[in-house]
Amino acid sequence: MEKQDLKIKICGMRDKENILQILRFEPDYLGFIFFEKSSRYVQEDQMKEIIKLSFGETERVGVFVDEAFEKILDFADKGFFDVVQLHGNETPEMVKALKEEGLEVIKVFSVDDDFDAKILNKYTEADYFLFDTKGKLPGGNGVKFNWDVLGNSKIKKPFFLSGGLGVDDMEMINSFKSKNLYALDFNSKLEDEPGLKNLSKVRKLMENIFDEK
Numbered sequence: 001m002e003k004q005d006l007k008i009k010i011c012g013m014r015d016k017e018n019i020l021q022i023l024r025f026e027p028d029y030l031g032f033i034f035f036e037k038s039s040r041y042v043q044e045d046q047m048k049e050i051i052k053l054s055f056g057e058t059e060r061v062g063v064f065v066d067e068a069f070e071k072i073l074d075f076a077d078k079g080f081f082d083v084v085q086l087h088g089n090e091t092p093e094m095v096k097a098l099k100e101e102g103l104e105v106i107k108v109f110s111v112d113d114d115f116d117a118k119i120l121n122k123y124t125e126a127d128y129f130l131f132d133t134k135g136k137l138p139g140g141n142g143v144k145f146n147w148d149v150l151g152n153s154k155i156k157k158p159f160f161l162s163g164g165l166g167v168d169d170m171e172m173i174n175s176f177k178s179k180n181l182y183a184l185d186f187n188s189k190l191e192d193e194p195g196l197k198n199l200s201k202v203r204k205l206m207e208n209i210f211d212e213k
C-alpha cells in the first residue's frame, strides 16, 4: 500500500507539547474531542491556545457526540476545527443543516455484527463516513470490530476506518480490500495515557506503516 493511498488521522489530542511533536510527522488530520464525558475532552480555554499553533497541511477535526447545533457552529466560528466528526446518533437533518453552514462533515456509525448498511443511504449529505466499534463508550473503546461486516460494495462514500487501530495492524489493514477506504483513524492504541500520544508508536506508524507490504 502506498502512503498517498490512505490518509492518517490521529485523534484525541489536547496537550500542546504533544501536539507539536505529533505535527512533525505531518498526519493528514488531528482530532479533538469536545465530548465532556470523554477522558480526552479538550476544554474551550485549552483549545483557544491550541489553535494558535501552526498546523500546516494537517486538518483539525472536531469530535462531537449528540451536541447542540448552535454549539457546533459556535466552535466552528471560533476556528476550533476544519472538519466536524459527528460521533453520536445525529440525524440526517443535522448533517444537512451543518453542510448548509458550509462545514465538512464526517458521520460516524458504531458497528457490531448486526450492523445494517442500509442506514448509510439516509446520510447522503455527509462528506465521509467513519466506522467505529460499538462499545460501552460512544468512542475511544480501543476495540476492533469485524471489518467483514462492512462488505465491499455497500459503502459508496469515502470512509475512515476506526476502532482500536494500532501500529501492529498494518498487515490486517493491507489485506482489507475496500475501494472507498479513505483514511485510518488512530486513537487510544497510540497512547501513554488518555490524550497523550506515545512518540515511538506514532513514529513507527508514520514511518513504517506503509512499507510493510
Ligand SMILES: O=C(O)c1ccccc1N[C@@H]1O[C@H](COP(=O)(O)O)[C@@H](O)[C@H]1O
Pocket (backbone or CB within 6 Å): 011, 012, 031, 033, 035, 038, 039, 040, 063, 064, 065, 087, 132, 138, 139, 140, 141, 142, 143, 162, 163, 164, 165, 185, 186, 187, 188, 189
Ligand atoms: O476517544 C474518545 O474518548 C471519544 C469519545 C467520544 C467520541 C469519540 C471518541 N473517540 C473516537 O473513537 C474512535 C475510536 O477510538 P479507539 O481507536 O477505539 O480508541 C476514534 O474515531 C476517535 O475519534
